[in-house]
Amino acid sequence: MQMPLKIYLLIALIKTVLSLAVMASLIAYVQLAERRIVARMQSRVGPTRVGPWGLLQPLADTFKLLLKEDITPSQTSSGLYLLAPAISVTLALLSIAVIPFGPVIHIFGYTTPLQITNINVGLLFILGVTSLGVYGIVLAGWSSNSKYSLLGSLRAGSQMVSYELALGLALVGPVLLAGSLDLRKIVAAQAGGHWFILPEIVAFLIYLTAAFAETNRIPFDLPEAEGELGAGYHTEYSAMKFALFFFSEYANMITVSCVATLVFLGGWAGPVFGPVWLSRIVLPLFWFCLKAAFFLFLFIWVRGTLPRFRYDQLMALGWKVLVPVALANVLITSLVVAWR
Amino acid sequence: MSAFASGSVSGFDSLLEPGQAPRAGHLILNMGPQHPSTHGVLRLVLEIDGEVVVRVRPVIGYLHTGIEKSCESKLYQQVVTLTDRIDYLCPLTNNLCYVLTVEKLLGLEIPRKAQWVRVLLNELTRINSHLVWLGTHALDIGAMTMFLYTFREREEILKIFEMASGQRMMTSYFRIGGLALEPPLGLLERVRAFISGFSAKIDEYETLLTRNSIWMGRTRGVGVISAADAIAAGLTGPCLRAAGVPLDLRKTQPYSGYQEFDFSVPVRTESDVYARYLVRLAELRESVKIVTQAMAGLPEGPFKAQAPGIVLPDRDKMKSEMEALIYHFKIVTEGFRVPAGQAFQAVESPRGIMSYYIVSDGTSRPYRVHMRCPSYANLQSLARMVEGRLLADVVAVIGSLDIVLGETDR
Amino acid sequence: MSAEPPVPPAPSSEPAPPAPPDVVARLEAALPGALERFEDLRGELSLWIHSPRLLSVLRFLRDDPGQQFDLLVDLTAVDRLGAVPRFELVYQLYSTRRGVWLRILSGVEESDAVSAPAPVSSGPAHLPEPIRETTPGPGIASSVYSLWPAADWFEREIFDMFGIRFAHHPDLRRILMPDDWEGHPLRKDYPVEGYR
Secondary structure (H helix, E strand, C coil), rough: CCCHHHHHHHHHHHHHHHHHHHHHHHHHHHHHHHHHHHHCCCCCCCCCCHHHHHHHHHHHHHHHHHHCCCCCCCCCCCCHHHHHHHHHHHHHHHHHHCCCCCCEECCCCCCEECHHHHHHHHHHHHHHHHHHHHHHHHHHHHHHHHHHHHHHHHHHHHHHHHHHHHHHHHHHHHHHHCCCCCCCHHHHHHHHHHHHHHCCCCHHHHHHHHHHHHCCCCCCHHHHCCHCCHHHHHHCCCCCHHHHHHHHHHHHHHHHHHHHHHHHHCCCCCCCCCCHHHHHHHHHHHHHHHHHHHHHHHHHHHCCCCCCCCHHHHHHHHHHHEEEEEEHHHHHHHHHHHHH | CCCCCCCCCCHHHHCCCCCCCCCCCEEEEEEECCCCCCCCEEEEEEEEEEEEEEEEEECCCCCCCCCCHHHHCCCCHHHHHHHHCCCCCCCHHHHHHHHHHHHHHCCCCCCHHHHHHHHHHHHHHHHHHHHHHHHHHHCCCCCCCHHHHHHHHHHHHHHHHHHCCCCCCCCCEEECCCCCCCCCCCCHHHHHHHHHHHHHHHHHHHHHHCHHHHHHHHHHCCCCCCCCHHCCCCCCCHHHHCCCCCCCCHHHHCCCCCCCCCCCCCCCCCCHHHHHHHHHHHHHHHHHHHHHHHCCCCCCCEEECECCEEECCCCCHHCCHHHHHHHHHHHHHCCCCCCEEEEEEEECCEEEEEEEEECCCCCCCEEEEEECCCCHCCCCCCCHHHHCCHHHHHHHHHHCCCCCCCHCCC | CCCCCCCCCCCCCCCCCCCCCCHHHHHHHHHCCCCEEEECCEEEEEEEEEEEHHHHHHHHHHHCCCCCCCCEEEEEEEEEECCCCCEEEEEEEEECCCEEEEEEEEEEEEHHHHHHHCCCCCCCCCCCCCCCCCCCCEEEECCCCCCCHHHHHHHHHHHHCCCEEEEEECCCCCCCCCCCCCCCCCCCCCCCCCCC
């Protein structure tokens, strides 16, 4: 069933545009959801004024940020200063290219996966791209020529490098069990309810912790700890350039939530029924979104609850707890896999 | 001739230690006066080595409004409104301390009812102040939700203040000789409604923080100062009690009838940020006890002293008695004379020992008013507590000192 | 001295030392001639000390086992314009062990030199050089920083507001007013309104 190139490109274009649009609005609405949920936890109401239930608030925020004066402080290294938010947001969005949202579908006589493109080292690609994201932050802090930004970016650099390791090692366990770095194969290996969260619960917890650090969320939001560093690496950024950092933080949150869903919670697996369009497209997508939303809610929930770590405690947790435990987990998993 | 005018953009480097440049490789970080965690306009000049604070130099005075100088040109009763503005988180404590000092100079006897209402409102003020402290302190350490919880309860206290005095924050409710107004009907019910649910709220705060391992990790063993050092540096209040010194003027030098109340003085010995947190939380519970007792045993009687010429007469008397009208006119226009001499009164503010020292030259305006503000004295200990520790600890320690910049700068 | 405030129970757990013997008599015995006069009014004991002996009196009050005034609660000054000496330093001491207050007062003569604005250095720093006096004299009092580090900012404030300088203070600079401010606002000849 070889597909003509034109059709292939068309489908790819449609999927790319759709994914980006969905991602962009998702980022906006995750942020709205965060504001509403955290407000609820803090006995407030959150934004309710723009549109019904405040649903147009993200739009209003975007317009505000677009219309604000774009200030570039005079002592910045201007090229890198402009480049940094672009790097951040590009890399944050890049990883959705390989994330599968649902099974392979047949539509209008053509077969295509619910994914922009499938590569057989998808997980590796995601890890690589998210690791590169630290460049955006470090460059932002450095090029701002401000001490607070510099401290924030130094923190971000060391934090991300440390936790990248734990994050990667935590994912090795499921990869060994599935025997592939292909995200589709990892999902397929969990078919029938054999979700990797059960055998790999330790890896799951490590992944979750590291994911919080990776996305600079409370309790690991040291790079932008407003209590100490003003706003950390993006102190000197304003208007849309600031919004891009904001955007990439939420994009990263969505990415790590999707990866957690795929690797530990069986991807789009879930009870399906009904006609083909329902059981093959809508329900898998629904289950996938539900699981990812659970992780996103977790991010928001924790933000409403926990205080922030201190820099040395963060490093100690990363290097003295997470990395050794993750290594042990890899060792045990590989022994088990070898035994089987 | 500012730092910037003289061409040196990093002019604050010299603030660290005159004539002493920072060591090579060290960074000078200017924290404040606009910074989210310095609780106002405190400015800290830090010399840091990576994340480690080598030296810290507080710079204050950005909120200086010359209150002591202003007092010298005001009538005695007009000064009360100035005292509100010193520590805007516990205005009633300032009111109380000032009126007690003047009443000492005048030799006034204050009716019991006024004393008890003063104690009641003063303890509500303490709760108010500690709530703001808890919220902002937790916010600095990243626990954002706590801030909104405590401000939710604080709102209720501010409404009680508004009910009593007509003002939410700048109450000026205590006047020389008693209270400004008869406590309104329904005040006690309002207070009771608040107090009865408040202990559960403290429990709620504790479930969020007290056993939270991140919170404990951030606060235990941080900002330690020995009891002897603390006393020598003039550290008082909850910070000193957290160092094991049970100095609480409400117990040791009772004023305004505090000797009639049954409460204990929470003391810890660890002397770190966590101990200060525990002490203040325990103080919240003690304040609840005092408020409950003050409500239960509130005496009947007049709310201001029988001192014509000093205390404003009642409105209805002014309409029927000529003397009352004359006194009212004289007090409002030219004040009242206070015997020459000096007086000093210290009270236990939520932050430590607050004292007023007033010198009178026999006229109706004070010759000199000096406030000893606990924040001012406590802030001196900051350097001792944070030097050699991490940058994030500075924020934790500032929070634990509970400074109010209106008070340090006056 | 009998009119101390009613029952100051010792706050610490150890039993209270017996009621203080007359601090005036003890002071006279230990440092004869240091006490100028005393006043015991409204339950407040004030001792006026001859300024050259101030530091030794304060050290005695802090260290003597019968006194133990370990907490310097407050330190301020009063400008008695027209009187001699013009300024009066006021120390409020408290003993955390005995729960007793004591006020120490000591005069500081006016000096013409202190009326001049603080010298501004011509170096890169915009701050005046720290003032390092070594001997008390007109306009200069002894710093009690060596006894109570708490005195640091109190003395800076007095310097700022009254222009009284303190010998042996580690870092005597303005604290509340801007560094380049002229004049000392709490002096009685400093106007309340308008510019000086």
